[in-house]
């Protein structure tokens with residue numbers, strides 16, 4: 001049974017949006033919290049699982065609109081724990097993937113506050129479910145890379161594009177909507193074929209969920225015209241072809257192995 005003494009902190013993964021994708025552990029911790037600090041991407045039906053007496057504090061960040069900076073969030077969490085609260089820090093997806101978990105873990109540990117992580121379903125898994133597709137594919141995508149394309153204002157992305165341009169990998173690009181033109185141009189420059197399949201998934205697992213298939217050279221256009229305001233993931237690689245195309249590629253590979 002999960003241990004949640006007063007004065008301790010849990011970093012809890014809220015999953016991609018659909019409340020049914022919460023783990024049972026997450027639901028229990030949310031119900032036990034006396035204070036909960038939550039992100040912008042956590043929906044109301046998940047917040048409703050908190051006790052009526054719990055204090056809910058929005059510390060959300062969406063790119064360009066940082067309502068609280070990271071060190072303020074670290075401080076709030078630690079102060080709440082030191083005053084004897086049961087603290088849940090609720091984060092979208094999995095707390096350990098592009099979730100600034102390290103800063104919060106370090107701040108708690110430095111203050112002598114007990115802190116643990118409850119994992120969540122990450123956006124890439126929800127996006128695959130939305131597409132009805134596998135992120136990995138025998139013979140075609142043996143590697144799955146999670147990368148963030150979020151750069152600080154006015155700075156370049158500073159990614160190692162030649163490493164990312166791997167035709168045998170699926171690339172899951174988090175926070176990549178604004179950077180879609182750069183992602184497309186740099187990957188093609190680094191040798192990835194212009195017709196590499198791309199899937200765009202917006203608001204995976206939520207009622208507003210939408211997904212599109214395109215190709216790497218057309219990605220900027222698709223990102224600009226097809227996506228709305230929801231969080232979106234770019235998935236790049238052979239495994240992301242439309243289902244009938246993946247089927248064709250798989251049987252081709254099967255034939256090759258059979259020969």
Ligand code: SAH
Nearest residue numbers: 016093094122123174175203204231232233
């Ligand atoms: N810790 C989170 C990621 C935080 S970064 C996780 O594990 O999923 C925020 C980015 O995640 C967004 O910019 C978007 O790229 C992606 N994202 C989060 N929720 C999403 C959703 N429901 N559908 C598509 N992408 C999502």
